[in-house]
Amino acid sequence: MTKPNAALRSSLSCCFSENDDEGITTIGGGASSWRIFTYKELHAATNGFSGDNKLGEGGFGSVYWGKTSDGLQIAVKKLKAMNSKAEMEFAVEVEVLGRVRHKNLLGLRGYCAGTDQRLIVYDFMPNLSLLSHLHGQFAGEMQIDWKRRMKIAIGSAEGLLYLHHTVTPHIIHRDIKTSNVLLDKDFEPLVADFGFAKLILEGVSHLTTRVKGTLGYLATEYVMWGKVSESCDVYSFGILLLEIVTGRKPIEKLPGGVKRTITEWAEPLISNGRFKHLADPKLRGNFDESQLKQAISVTVLCVQSEPEKRPNMKEVVSLLNGHEQKVKVMPMRIKSIKYEEELLAFDQPSDADDHDGGGGHDENNGYGVFSALEGQKMQDPYKHRRDGRIDKNVY
Structure with a gap:
C-alpha cells in the first residue's frame, strides 16, 4: 500500500x-x-x-x-x-x-x-454534467424536462445550503457553474470540484483573496475587489438557476465579437413581466408557469449587486420549494453586470494557476470533471x- x-x-x-x-x-x-x-x-x-x-x-x-x-x-x-x-x-x-x-x-x-x-x-456520474445537457452533447436530446430541471436546481441549492450552514467550518465553493453540477443515473445533482473552495470561520463575514472562478458567474464585489463570502456563491447560483430555466449561456458571443451576459439578455423580459419568453425554447412550452415565475424571482434576488440584499441559501431553498413564509419584495429588475474588456483577463488561466486549473473558463474543456x-x-x-x-x- x-x-x-x-x-x-x-x-x-x-x-x-x-x-x-x-x-x-x-x-x-x-x-x-x-x-x-x-x-x-x-x-x-x-x-x-x-x-x-x-x-x-x-x-x-x-x-x-x-x-x-x-x-x-x-x-x-x-x-x-x-x-x-x-x-x-x-x-x-x-x-x-x-x-x-x-x-x-x-x-x-x-x-x-x-x-x-x-x-x-x-x-x-453516468449522466455527466448539467452543462453537457444544456449546451453539450446531450443538448438536442432533451433528457432534462422541466421537472428534472427544478429537481436539479433545488438539489444544487440544498448542497450549497449544507456547505454554508451545516458543515463546520463553513465552506465557500467559489466555482458554482453548470459544468460543476454532475448528474447521477437518476439525474440527481451533485455539486462537484472543490479545488477553489475556501473555509470560513464562524463570525467572519468575508475573505479577501485572489479571484478564482468563471466569468459570467462571478459577483461584482468579488471580481472588482476580491471580496469573497457565502453571498458570492448565492450570486453564482442565481446565474446557474437562470441558465437552467432559459437554456442560455452565462456569456454569449454576438455577431461582431460583442459579448452579452445572460442578465443583460433577461433584464428587459423580466422588467416587462414577459416570463414565458424566458423559458428554454427546447421545452416547447412544457413548463409550470408559476414555478417559472418563482424561479425567476429567486434569480433576481440572488444576483442583486449589493451582497447584503441577497438571500442566504436557506432562504433560497425555501423559496424554490414554495415554503418561504417571510414576505419578500421581489425586485423585478436585474442590474446587469457588463464586463469591461479589462475584466476579461480574469477569464484566462495564468501560469501561476497551472497546478490547480487556473481561474478561467476554457471553452474547449468546459465540462468539468466529467467531460462530453x-x-x-x-x-x-x-x-x-x-x-x-x-x-x-x-x-
Missing part, C-alpha cells in the same frame, strides 16, 4: 482510522467512508491512464474514467508534477472533500499519494480474455 508522506498524513490526521489487518486505510465511517488507493490499482482501473479513458483535462492535470476490480466505476483526477504549494493544496482539497457528507455534493471515494503521484478518486467524451470510447479494463474466453463475470 502506498502511504502518504508525513506532512500529508499530519494534515489529514483528523480523518484517518487504519485497519492494517485488511491492508487498506479507511477514512471516515459508515457508508460514506473512503480509502487510500495504490497507484497500481488506479493504473489498472484506467487501462494505464489510457487516452481513450480520458474524461477531461485542465491546468491541474487530467481526469480519467476507470473501473475497479470489484466493478465500481470511478473518475480519477491525476494531478501534474507536485511542488510544496501544490502538495499542501492537494492535502487541503482532500480534507475538505473528506468533510462533505451530503446527497447533493460529490464526495470522495479515495486518493493515492505516492512518492511522485497525487490522484483523487470520485464516483463516476463519448462513453463508447472508454475501454473496460476488466473486460478481457481469460483462457481464451471473454470474462462475463466482471459485471
Whole structure:
C-alpha cells in the first residue's frame, strides 16, 4: 500500500482510522467512508491512464474514467508534477472533500499519494454534467424536462445550503457553474470540484483573496475587489438557476465579437413581466408557469449587486420549494453586470494557476470533471480474455 508522506498524513490526521489487518486505510465511517488507493490499482482501473479513458483535462492535470476490480466505476483526477504549494493544496482539497457528507455534493471515494503521484478518486456520474445537457452533447436530446430541471436546481441549492450552514467550518465553493453540477443515473445533482473552495470561520463575514472562478458567474464585489463570502456563491447560483430555466449561456458571443451576459439578455423580459419568453425554447412550452415565475424571482434576488440584499441559501431553498413564509419584495429588475474588456483577463488561466486549473473558463474543456467524451470510447479494463474466453463475470 502506498502511504502518504508525513506532512500529508499530519494534515489529514483528523480523518484517518487504519485497519492494517485488511491492508487498506479507511477514512471516515459508515457508508460514506473512503480509502487510500495504490497507484497500481488506479493504473489498472484506467487501462494505464489510457487516452481513450480520458474524461477531461485542465491546468491541474487530467481526469480519467476507470473501473475497479470489484466493478465500481470511478473518475480519477491525476494531478501534474507536485511542488510544496501544490502538495499542501492537494492535502487541503482532500480534507475538505473528506468533510462533505451530503446527497447533493460529490464526495470522495479515495486518493493515492505516492512518492511522485497525487490522484483523487470520485464516483463516476453516468449522466455527466448539467452543462453537457444544456449546451453539450446531450443538448438536442432533451433528457432534462422541466421537472428534472427544478429537481436539479433545488438539489444544487440544498448542497450549497449544507456547505454554508451545516458543515463546520463553513465552506465557500467559489466555482458554482453548470459544468460543476454532475448528474447521477437518476439525474440527481451533485455539486462537484472543490479545488477553489475556501473555509470560513464562524463570525467572519468575508475573505479577501485572489479571484478564482468563471466569468459570467462571478459577483461584482468579488471580481472588482476580491471580496469573497457565502453571498458570492448565492450570486453564482442565481446565474446557474437562470441558465437552467432559459437554456442560455452565462456569456454569449454576438455577431461582431460583442459579448452579452445572460442578465443583460433577461433584464428587459423580466422588467416587462414577459416570463414565458424566458423559458428554454427546447421545452416547447412544457413548463409550470408559476414555478417559472418563482424561479425567476429567486434569480433576481440572488444576483442583486449589493451582497447584503441577497438571500442566504436557506432562504433560497425555501423559496424554490414554495415554503418561504417571510414576505419578500421581489425586485423585478436585474442590474446587469457588463464586463469591461479589462475584466476579461480574469477569464484566462495564468501560469501561476497551472497546478490547480487556473481561474478561467476554457471553452474547449468546459465540462468539468466529467467531460462530453463519448462513453463508447472508454475501454473496460476488466473486460478481457481469460483462457481464451471473454470474462462475463466482471459485471
